Amino acid sequence: MSGRRDVVATTPPDRNTLKIKKPKSIAAGIPAATSSMIHGIKKMGLNKTIKTLTTVNQPSGFDCPGCAWPDPEHSTMFEFCENGAKAVADEAMKGLVNPSFFARNSVEDLSLKSDYWLNKQGRITHPVVLAPDSKYYEKISWKDAFDLIAKVIDESGDPNRSIFYTSGRTSNEAAFMYQLFARTLGTNNMPDCSNMCHESSGRGLGETIGIGKGTVSLDDFNHSDVILVIGQNPGTNHPRMLTALRDAKRNGAKIIHVNPLPETGLVRFKHPQDYMKMSFGSEPLADIHLQVKIGGDAALMHGLMKVQFELDALDNDFIKNSTKGIESMRQNVNNTSWEQIENDSGLTRFQIESAGRMLAKSDATIACWAMGLTQHRNGVAVIQEVSNLMLMGGHIGKKGAGLCPVRGHSNVQGDRTVGIWERPSEAFLERLDSACGIVSPREHGVDVVEAITQMREGNADLFFCMGGNFLSATPDTLATAEGLTNVKLTVQVSTKLNRSHLVTGSTALILPCLGRTEIDHQSSGLQFVSVENSMGIVHTSKGGLRPASEQLRSEPWIVASLATAVLNDDRDWMSFAENYDNIRELMSLALAGFEDYNERVRSENGFALPNPPRDSRSFNTPDKMAHFISHELPDVSLDDDKFVMMTIRSHDQYNTTIYDLHDRYRGIHGNRRVVLMNATDMIERGWKSRHIVDIVSHHEGKTRRSDGWQLVAYDIPRGNIATYFPEANVLVPLESTATKSNTPTSKWIICSLLEPGQADSEEE
Numbered sequence: 001m002s003g004r005r006d007v008v009a010t011t012p013p014d015r016n017t018l019k020i021k022k023p024k025s026i027a028a029g030i031p032a033a034t035s036s037m038i039h040g041i042k043k044m045g046l047n048k049t050i051k052t053l054t055t056v057n058q059p060s061g062f063d064c065p066g067c068a069w070p071d072p073e074h075s076t077m078f079e080f081c082e083n084g085a086k087a088v089a090d091e092a093m094k095g096l097v098n099p100s101f102f103a104r105n106s107v108e109d110l111s112l113k114s115d116y117w118l119n120k121q122g123r124i125t126h127p128v129v130l131a132p133d134s135k136y137y138e139k140i141s142w143k144d145a146f147d148l149i150a151k152v153i154d155e156s157g158d159p160n161r162s163i164f165y166t167s168g169r170t171s172n173e174a175a176f177m178y179q180l181f182a183r184t185l186g187t188n189n190m191p192d193c194s195n196m197c198h199e200s201s202g203r204g205l206g207e208t209i210g211i212g213k214g215t216v217s218l219d220d221f222n223h224s225d226v227i228l229v230i231g232q233n234p235g236t237n238h239p240r241m242l243t244a245l246r247d248a249k250r251n252g253a254k255i256i257h258v259n260p261l262p263e264t265g266l267v268r269f270k271h272p273q274d275y276m277k278m279s280f281g282s283e284p285l286a287d288i289h290l291q292v293k294i295g296g297d298a299a300l301m302h303g304l305m306k307v308q309f310e311l312d313a314l315d316n317d318f319i320k321n322s323t324k325g326i327e328s329m330r331q332n333v334n335n336t337s338w339e340q341i342e343n344d345s346g347l348t349r350f351q352i353e354s355a356g357r358m359l360a361k362s363d364a365t366i367a368c369w370a371m372g373l374t375q376h377r378n379g380v381a382v383i384q385e386v387s388n389l390m391l392m393g394g395h396i397g398k399k400g401a402g403l404c405p406v407r408g409h410s411n412v413q414g415d416r417t418v419g420i421w422e423r424p425s426e427a428f429l430e431r432l433d434s435a436c437g438i439v440s441p442r443e444h445g446v447d448v449v450e451a452i453t454q455m456r457e458g459n460a461d462l463f464f465c466m467g468g469n470f471l472s473a474t475p476d477t478l479a480t481a482e483g484l485t486n487v488k489l490t491v492q493v494s495t496k497l498n499r500s501h502l503v504t505g506s507t508a509l510i511l512p513c514l515g516r517t518e519i520d521h522q523s524s525g526l527q528f529v530s531v532e533n534s535m536g537i538v539h540t541s542k543g544g545l546r547p548a549s550e551q552l553r554s555e556p557w558i559v560a561s562l563a564t565a566v567l568n569d570d571r572d573w574m575s576f577a578e579n580y581d582n583i584r585e586l587m588s589l590a591l592a593g594f595e596d597y598n599e600r601v602r603s604e605n606g607f608a609l610p611n612p613p614r615d616s617r618s619f620n621t622p623d624k625m626a627h628f629i630s631h632e633l634p635d636v637s638l639d640d641d642k643f644v645m646m647t648i649r650s651h652d653q654y655n656t657t658i659y660d661l662h663d664r665y666r667g668i669h670g671n672r673r674v675v676l677m678n679a680t681d682m683i684e685r686g687w688k689s690r691h692i693v694d695i696v697s698h699h700e701g702k703t704r705r706s707d708g709w710q711l712v713a714y715d716i717p718r719g720n721i722a723t724y725f726p727e728a729n730v731l732v733p734l735e736s737t738a739t740k741s742n743t744p745t746s747k748w749i750i751c752s753l754l755e756p757g758q759a760d761s762e763e764e
């Protein structure tokens, strides 16, 4: 329970029976194609389904809100995937969460419903307010909502007592205005979902190659000899990436998959669009699966680098002319024994040498990764080890080679590019200030974890969220809930109902906005927005569906109205909302690489932002060299009775949005409160699948507990377990974060498994 209102911060379980089937070996194909159609038709109806599925990712259509994987250029056939279709269908639902819905359901009652149920209720239709003494949201006018926010900011006095969060679906235009508003107000308090996601990649690569982004284009996949896919589940989270991998294989590439789980898409893949051509065969993708232990990647990287040194597979010219630090890296790697590498990674020397030989022969290697690397204590360090491995072979800035952090939310990369960052660089601020005539604050703002701490300590009056579901996405749900209920006013700009609407500050606002799929009509006419994909291509996105309610407003309009109500500056903010060209004109001046933005963004496939390592093999580090940065291996030892838990996504969710209760590829159906566990570990304890356990997590002498989880025997290394987020977030300690990036360690949580009701020896 949380705060003055008796609301439950964690999702109650859906009372469905768990069904366990054999995990699938083939991803996509007919089941995926039918699954996406069924999802669409159930939620949107047939006509809308056909309309949306034929405009997604078209040059003149909207950018799929599913993920940040790029679209193939000049594609004549529309590219869709099962999970993109689900994301679209979920947004294109009818608007049923209206004022009468809120009059019938108090926030206390709603908090007893599961996350799955909340999302199923449809789109939010009107701005609503939850008054301090009330348990029911009520209708409020847009004007009164902005006046209320302005009053809280005004009374607060200190701009740093306001915090402005962004989830990664916000367009470049809205995000640019939002950061300009916050900085004009006088704060860099701009945490974003990136803090929980690829922050470790940004920090790690910034130091090694001088840019916190990937260095490959989609075409590079067609020219690659070896592709590493590390800590990533593309079959579920980036299904269109499987097409790129399939094409790469057809062009002769080998694929090495590094993952504690044998994720389905990488075993065999059947393109969903091939079924229309009646071609029923499937293709194996991964040539080698290295079933590393959770957290064992740094050891594996040391092993792979040892092999490169032994086989002299070094690009000596590149190393000599463009890099620094190879010798200390070599020494560090030499000092790591094979015994430790095998022990920490859970792999044999033979396995690592086989993969190492494959890499040594490659003229062009791409390394891809996602949350399996970033959400670790050593997230920054392990990404730098991957960077070391790539740099030693010269696999950067040439065709078919490079580093490829695979981003999550569809515009998370764009949001950062246009200034959503709590620690902006001086160069960024100087240019912004001179183009916009403001003096930005220089003091760094709070990231996600620091924002929670600031709220818990009572140092925040306003918490404004541009999208997302802060309560459920962040670690340590109960700690976050405590923080949120401490705030005077929490504001959520949202499309769908989620738990962050229920666990709130004393006053709360929900401001409903247009989604990607919807027509955006402003006084000057139809508008489009722009986004940046995972590979630095900026392009337009234009919705085609009628908005779910007449009361919805676009995010740029919301920011313009907010700024007008709050700031006393002489900028004509509403002119930005009237015509988004006006925002883009200012962006052309304020952002490096955005010159002539209005013109260039209108070209059919958009344009590529400058990327020195990719474009010219040059590095924007202080000494203009790429850097080998080597690290001690992390301590991965565990007490006998403890497990390492990773929290992962099922096939039927988008982050905290639960579409359904299935994880089809892993064969888990009907229930999400499950623990994937090694069968031998289970037998040793006399446990079978469906046995119920309580989980207790341990960090720095403190424990957290979550009861009632069902075991599922699964192909996972011994000592490792997996659960789904957001349910397991209550177990992720707020203080357990990655060095330097401060990213919560959602893939490294030390736990014990107990019989129901049994006390843990370390519990108070």
Ligand SMILES: Nc1nc2c(c(=O)[nH]1)N[C@H]1C(S)=C(S)[C@@H](COP(=O)(O)OP(=O)(O)OC[C@H]3O[C@@H](n4cnc5c(=O)[nH]c(N)nc54)[C@H](O)[C@@H]3O)O[C@H]1N2
Residues within 6 Å of the ligand: 066, 067, 083, 197, 230, 231, 232, 233, 234, 236, 237, 238, 258, 259, 260, 261, 263, 292, 293, 294, 295, 296, 297, 370, 371, 372, 373, 407, 408, 409, 646, 647, 648, 649, 650, 651, 653, 654, 655, 656, 747
């Ligand atoms: N359908 C769908 N698509 C999505 C999302 C979604 O929720 N649903 N979310 C979007 C977002 S925001 C993001 S960030 C991405 C996330 O995309 P992913 O990173 O693919 O998502 P996770 O489910 O967190 O999966 C992490 C993978 O890393 C593995 N792993 C965990 N720990 C380790 C480790 O120590 N080492 C190695 N080598 N592997 C490890 C897990 O087994 C799992 O396969 O997807 C985006 N796309």
Ligand SMILES: Nc1nc2c(c(=O)[nH]1)N[C@H]1C(S)=C(S)[C@@H](COP(=O)(O)OP(=O)(O)OC[C@H]3O[C@@H](n4cnc5c(=O)[nH]c(N)nc54)[C@H](O)[C@@H]3O)O[C@H]1N2
Residues within 6 Å of the ligand: 166, 167, 168, 169, 170, 193, 194, 196, 197, 198, 371, 375, 408, 409, 466, 467, 468, 469, 470, 472, 473, 474, 475, 493, 494, 495, 496, 497, 498, 513, 514, 515, 516, 555, 647, 648, 649, 654, 655, 656, 657, 725, 726, 728, 729, 732, 746
């Ligand atoms: N334990 C654990 N925790 C994790 C992770 C993990 O792997 N394990 N992953 C982390 C990662 S990678 C991420 S990115 C974060 C995600 O954190 P968030 O981005 O905060 O969460 P989402 O679940 O994506 O947000 C969903 C909500 O966004 C709103 N929304 C959807 N579309 C729009 C739109 O177009 N505009 C606006 N304004 N709102 C919209 C809807 O109301 C919906 O309920 O979670 C992190 N949390």
Ligand SMILES: [Mo]
Residues within 6 Å of the ligand: 193, 196, 197, 198, 407, 408, 409
């Ligand atoms: Mo993410």
